[in-house]
Amino acid sequence: MSxxxxxxxxxxxxxxxxxxxxxxxxxxxxxxxxxxxxxxxLKIEYGKPGRVFLEAVHRIDRVACGIVLFARTSKALSRxxxxxxxxxxxxxxxxxxxxxxxxxxxxxxxxxxxxxxEAAVVPAGTPGAKPAVLDYEAVGTGAAGTLLxxxxxxxxxxxxxxQLAHAGMPIVGDQRYGARRQWTAAGIALQHCRLRLxxxxxxxxxxxxxxxxLSCEAA
Numbered sequence: 001m002s003x004x005x006x007x008x009x010x011x012x013x014x015x016x017x018x019x020x021x022x023x024x025x026x027x028x029x030x031x032x033x034x035x036x037x038x039x040x041x042l043k044i045e046y047g048k049p050g051r052v053f054l055e056a057v058h059r060i061d062r063v064a065c066g067i068v069l070f071a072r073t074s075k076a077l078s079r080x081x082x083x084x085x086x087x088x089x090x091x092x093x094x095x096x097x098x099x100x101x102x103x104x105x106x107x108x109x110x111x112x113x114x115x116x117x118e119a120a121v122v123p124a125g126t127p128g129a130k131p132a133v134l135d136y137e138a139v140g141t142g143a144a145g146t147l148l149x150x151x152x153x154x155x156x157x158x159x160x161x162x163q164l165a166h167a168g169m170p171i172v173g174d175q176r177y178g179a180r181r182q183w184t185a186a187g188i189a190l191q192h193c194r195l196r197l198x199x200x201x202x203x204x205x206x207x208x209x210x211x212x213x214l215s216c217e218a219a
Contacts, residue, residue: 003037007209013072014072016070021063022034063174067192079200092149093150094139095189096190096216097145106136108132109132111131118176121166134152145216146169193214
């Protein structure tokens, strides 16, 4: 079995498809992580005897799956972080939800606070609350639920999970936010399925997609 599912690799970037249940980065314990697996893969693939530089440019929740972007050099990391701050990176998610959206497309605008390992929707003006915006489109309905394509207008902690749940559409398997059905033992039905961004060196646009997208037909 392969250490990692590689989507793309060059001298500056490594793009991996993270399975649900696996940490993106090491937690300071002996727990496994995608970053640790990526470093080991690079050691083997390129015969690197010493330390390998690899830093996550962004993270996705342990229980979510999909695309994670890593920088292979400090220069690439700096430039990719700048692209993220400038809003040049376009992220698209798929979420399989319980319930039915009120329309084929919609926008959710809420105020969120970050609590102890969870987020909550609160009234505007609540101390510490930050605005959260996402747009969704229903792209399929099947036995497992309704499949939504989600694009974020902001990047808050657990944003997709808490906003969809607050709208009456908890993500399948996300019992923390009120889901009734299980997805897998390790994860929930939330996938970072597409990432578009300019290359940190050439500035050419890159478009990454997962090898297998979520389906609404079977959990």
